[in-house]
Amino acid sequence: MLRKKNRQPIRDVRDIFTQSEDDSADRGSSPSSHCSESPRRYHTSTKTIHRNTHRARPSLPSLRHDDQLSEHTLRPSPPVTLSADWLLRDSPYSEGVAEHKKGGACWDCLHFQGDDNSDVITFVPVSPSQGLTCTDDLSSCDLTQLGFFAHIELSTFLLALGVETKQTRPPRHRRRDAGVFGRPLKLLLHNDRKTFPGLKVPVVFQRLLSILEHTGLQTEGILRVSGSAARLKYLRREIDRCGEVMDWSAVRQVEAAGLLKLFIRELDTPLLTHTHLSYYRAVLKVSSVLHQVQTLHLLTLLLPEENRDTLQALLVFLRKVVSYQDQNRMSLWNVSMVMAPNLFTCRHSNSKHSVAKQQEELEEALGGAHLVQLMITHQDLLWTVPKFLLSQVRQVNQVSSQKSFGLMRAKRRLLRKKTDKNHTDQITELCEGVIRVHAPLHTKVSMAIQLDDQTRAKDITSRFECENSPVQCLYEVGGNICERRLHPDCILLDVHRVNPHCDWLIKP
DSSP states (O other): HHHHHHOOOOOOOHSSSSSHHHHHHHGGSSSSHHSSSOOOHHHOOOOOOSSOOTTTOOEEEEEEEOOHHHHHHHHHOOOEEEEGGGGSSSSTTTOOOOOGTHHHHHHHHSSSSTTTOSSSSEEEEOOOOGGGGGGGBBHHHHOOOOOOHHHHHHHHHHHHHHHOOOOOOOOOOOOOOSSSSTTTTHHHHHHTTTTTTTOSSSHHHHHHHHHHHHTTTSSSTTTTTTHHHHHHHHHHHHHHHGGSSSGGGGGOOHHHHHHHHHHHHHHSOOTTTTHHHHHHHHHHTTTOHHHHHHHHHHHHHSSOHHHHHHHHHHHHHHHHHHHHHHHHHHHHHHHHHHHHHHHOOOOSSSSSOOOHHHHHHHHHHHHHHHHHHHHHHTHHTTTBOOOOHHHHHHHHHHHHHHHHTGGGHHHHHHHHHHHHHHHHHHHHHHTTTEEEEOTSSSSOEEEEEEEOOOOBBBHHHGGGGGGGOOOOEEEETTTTTEEEEOOOBBBBBHHHHHOOOEEEEEEO
């Protein structure tokens, strides 16, 4: 009796394949009109109506999808590419995001959200003619000022987004006095620059990347397979002992991949620094992809110069690995999952963890992979200086310049009275858009050039080019900037209006 009482009722076939009222009304329509409607309509409006909801199980999905719909559903959505014109704004990132504290979305989130059918949004840099400036284009004194303003903007930006950060103490460990692995980047570069002046990346790191680029980009599972542990231990000892003198031809590609990850993981200070690791984890609390990219952008500007250059070389290499994913089977997500534990190192004291602790570690690993994926995808933006930060650097330099020359006002007044009429005409002519370009390394020491709306930096450097000469660049020196290398496509008249009292210098 109990079996009969608890037996599930037999389901009626009409409970499964019943159509909605709207679909039943469309049954009399012609086949042409039926096929012309959008597949999305059936995907969103098809419903199952149960006559006896108290005894019916959840119905199966509707089977009315045609071949076009199934192909549309299974095909991965293409990425959406948007121009990062927010780099050219005069207003900081922290302005206009007050809606996030209230649980809403700001104008940027609504404007840069992309298509609903796309899961990937890629931001590309703006045109160089609009004032694109990279960190390598600025002098060290300007980069110091830039880092100061970027830190203030980062704290204000996260506070405006309602994201809290918690500083953690760096773990204590004994520093190595010799070798290559486990040493500070700054010290490695200092030793390498004695042999290779102007080097930006440690020689060992550069050698490992070169081996992987020449022999491992098309190898299946590159970066995932690290080779024998005993072999890696032997090679590490040999690199610490020999350094640059080591025979690198004996290092195979899988061993180079393991040594590369080991080098990053065992740095004396993490590549992303202890100070900013908590900020990187705070990026995961930001809901908008746009604001995540902007936060990573500010964090990259805060890195020390040697860390930033090494990170740039690593991200450029990882993008090359992803470009060969058809051969090496290393997609963007696979590369991110492999490299995240090396960049976001977390050392746990206990070997045994509870289920909750393991779940937390898994979420931390997925979050680190998401950050690496963002950095690889938007790496061209990470080294670009936003316009509002560059404007703040110019303002500080302008104020300091006025203070330094404040005592010379009386002397300048006397000199201004002694100038003749021709010199006055020359000053007036320069104010109207004539600049004097200096090239001390060329036979033409200087040249006066009239600017127009189409004059670019490459147009000026082409006038000083000669056979067998190295690549020359145009620099903006003095005025409200210490030194800035101009992009070849940069319009000079815009630069002249922003910094009218600068000197123009051509050098390598």
